[in-house]
Amino acid sequence: MSKFPIMHARSPQLSSTDIAARLTEFLTAMRQQRRMKAHAEASEQASMKTDGLDDDPYVVPKDTRAVFLSNADRQAIERRAGRLHKRQLKAGGLAHLNREDRERLSSLDNGVSLAKIPDEHRADELAAALHTEMPWMAVATEYTWHAMRRSVREGHAGFRLPPVILDGPPGIGKSRWATRLGQLIGAQSTIVDATGESASFGVVGCQRGWSGAGPGRLLELILAKMSGNPIMVIDELEKAGQVVSSKGTPFGLSEGLLPLLERHTAENWICPFYRVRFNMSWVSWILLTNNVALLPEPLLSRCTIIRLKEVPLADLMKFAEREGQDRGLSETSISAIIDALASVSPQARPQPSLRSVQRMLDLAANLENTHRLM
Structure with missing residues (x-):
């Protein structure tokens, strides 16, 4: 199964140590060739001087000693290897990261997997199973069923549920339904309690310099499961807290989600922590609310709103x-x-x-x- 290249940046194929080893090997071989050439020329000259005499193999002995590099040579190699490695890091878009961060992101170099609906028949089976288990969620299941069939018809590389808000009273199984959907289609999923997340930092990440800075739950899940189209479930989104900077800039969860809810911006999403671009266009977002009226209009305009009732x-x-x-x-x-x-x-x-x-x-x-x- 082909892998999906989720990270726009790329780690260098060779480390600084690998480059130094290759340069050492090249310099050693080059000097050995020069020595052999010099000996060959000396042998030819000696042969001309003794022309007509009995052959004497000991007139010009062949020097077969190994070539040893000086400390100056090795220091020069290390400096050059370091410069070449930095060029590769810059070309790959990772020059600003330390070694630990680069090593962690290197697992994404070969891409990640995408959960996929194989055919429309399978889409029908999955939707039927979901409806049998939770018939009161029929409207949400139908929305998902159409999305699954559309992904098959259009030949999508993986399944993505267009952003949806499930609005309804508490305790009707909205999060259970979302988790079960992930299990059925084979996609990784996680539930984030918005009441426990300070602004958008816990979900999409936080810039270095803030206390508790990190990459966020979305990228953490992708790195842990190597899945490019997980299902992110945000519970009680309308109750998410908000942080305002000293300049009055809001850092709310709703604002942090906006670039991830539209495909063309999600394709080039920049992680605030790593400052690296990722293609998050295959991530499915299921937002759960008890009162959708409390959400801002920019977020509402990017989602389909499904209103649910109490369970009969x-x-x-x-x-x-x-x-x-x-x-x-x-x-x-x-x-x-x-x-x-x-x-x-x-x-x-x-x-x-x-x-x-x-x-x-x-x-x-x-x-x-x-x-x-x-």
Whole structure:
């Protein structure tokens, strides 16, 4: 499978030590050739002087001693190797980085893999599986299904879900749906809690000089998994904090995401920490909110907004049954949970959520484990 060249910069093929070794080998061979040539000329002259006499192989002995380089020679080689290496670093776009950073990014030299939908039939199967597990997310699943089929028809090198905002009440399984999507299509994914990220630094990285400077969760995931089209899930985006510089420049998560949400700017995205260009155009962004009205207009204009509702009680009961069976719970525990859900009035507020059902399943599992240990 061919690799996707995600990093625009490139590490030098040879280190300074490798270049010095090649220069040493070249200089040694060149001087040896000169010595052999000089000896050959001397032998020819000696042969002319003894012309007519008996051959004497010892008249001009052949010097076969090895050529040794002086300290001055070796110092000159090291200086030249250093200059050549710096030229290669500059040409590759990595001259400004220290050795540790260059070594870390060198893993991207040969490219990264892209998760791909092989054909439309597979797209149909994946969408059907996702819908079966979470039918209340049908609108989001349909959006993804069309994206998968389109990636096949247009012959894309990998799958990319156009930026989408899933807006709906808490506890309906938005993050669970996004994570499951990544598992089904074979793409790496990560969930970032926006309430725990100070501005955009935690996701896209931070320039050196700021406390806690680093490359950000996006590039960290790519470096760890060698995947060029991960699914980045930002939970509760509207609650993300914001930092303002002394000059009044905002460093909010929403502002930091803008260049990554459009393909033509994402193709030449510059990491604030490494100051190196990367092609992030294949990254999928799923933004989760409880109140989309709190997001800025520039971000909204770059995304498709899908509004979701509470999970119907019937779907919660089916989920409890399927999840309980997957966890190996007894029929008694599963039936108790389903009966509890069935007793809830449709007019009751708040209605049970997917999160509350998961807590009920956790409690049942703990009780059964405790009973087994007694």
